[in-house]
Amino acid sequence: MDIRVNKSDLRKVNKMFDKLDALGDKGVDMIIDKNGLLISRDIKLPPIPVDTGNLRNNVVYNAKDKAIESKAPYSGFLEFGTRFQKAQPYFFGKINLGLKRLMLDLNNAIKRSLR
Amino acid sequence: MKEPIRFIRQKIFTLLNGNVSYGGANIPVYNRVPSSQSEPYIIVSSADSAQTNQNQSDFIVECITRIEVVTSFFSDDGGELQVNDIVESILELIKTSTTDYFDLTSNNFNVFTSNINGVAYSNDDDDEKTYYRAIIDIANRVQQN
Numbered sequence: 001m002d003i004r005v006n007k008s009d010l011r012k013v014n015k016m017f018d019k020l021d022a023l024g025d026k027g028v029d030m031i032i033d034k035n036g037l038l039i040s041r042d043i044k045l046p047p048i049p050v051d052t053g054n055l056r057n058n059v060v061y062n063a064k065d066k067a068i069e070s071k072a073p074y075s076g077f078l079e080f081g082t083r084f085q086k087a088q089p090y091f092f093g094k095i096n097l098g099l100k101r102l103m104l105d106l107n108n109a110i111k112r113s114l115r
Numbered sequence: 116m117k118e119p120i121r122f123i124r125q126k127i128f129t130l131l132n133g134n135v136s137y138g139g140a141n142i143p144v145y146n147r148v149p150s151s152q153s154e155p156y157i158i159v160s161s162a163d164s165a166q167t168n169q170n171q172s173d174f175i176v177e178c179i180t181r182i183e184v185v186t187s188f189f190s191d192d193g194g195e196l197q198v199n200d201i202v203e204s205i206l207e208l209i210k211t212s213t214t215d216y217f218d219l220t221s222n223n224f225n226v227f228t229s230n231i232n233g234v235a236y237s238n239d240d241d242d243e244k245t246y247y248r249a250i251i252d253i254a255n256r257v258q259q260n
Contacts, residue, residue, distance in 0.1 A: 046150075047241050086242065093239030097248060100235040101181075104252050108163060108179050108232055111254070115167070 016114055023113040029066075031105050036061040039098030040068050048090040049078055059091075068095065119224045119257040120164045120178040126217045127180055127209065127253070128159050135204045137197060154187040154246070155201065162252060174259040179232065182251040187244040195236065198247040202234060205251065217255065228256040 040061040048056055058071040081087030132144045144157045160181050168175040186197045216226040232252040239246050
């Protein structure tokens with residue numbers, strides 16, 4: 001089976017890839033960093049359990065690894081609960097919502113660069 | 116060059132405020148939600164704006180405005196339907212036709228495209244409630260007169 005590509009269509013496809021290239025790693029990194037910071041800020045808002053504020057202070061965005069971390073050693077106990085205490089989820093719900101926003105932002109950036 | 120995104124946000128806010136209801140109750144619209152507000156509510160915020168369609172004579176900006184709908188139910192008392200209905204009401208108010216754009220002539224701007232870039236749904240739980248959310252992104256291209 002032959003697949004024939006029209007030269008003009010090929011040029012259009014190449015042009016689209018060039019436009020996507022223009023968005024570049026820096027543009028995408030900026031969107032990811034922006035959303036990472038927003039998510040970590042969002043996690044620090046209620047319903048995060050606060051007693052001394054140590055858990056809240058230890059929620060950070062690591063721009064190098066593009067990771068949101070809850071560094072308090074007892075973070076998992078609060079998020080998932082233990083046999084001694086019920087779960088007080090504060091982390092993954094906000095992460096999932098933030099990822100939806102991130103996907104929309106990336107979608108917007110890609111659409112904009114392809115126009 | 117002027118920044119038109121606030122005028123678009125204002126238009127959307129005016130269109131929605133007092134005009135979206137569910138089960139006979141009006142759904143409040145906010146830019147920043149007061150901590151005492153219970154669900155459901157709508158948040159209108161500016162997501163992004165960037166210069167586009169570069170040319171010699173005009174400033175053209177693409178503005179992305181984000182509308183977020185938040186509903187909640189105690190435990191498993193409800194599902195996604197309420198958020199779907201509210202999103203439908205919002206879209207009916209905002210996109211009345213394929214060629215009807217926001218009128219910003221009094222602010223010296225001309226809106227010439229309006230696209231719903233996407234609607235994303237999500238849900239999450241805390242120890243009492245299940246929250247359902249929808250995020251609508253609207254892209255408007257605006258020319259400065």
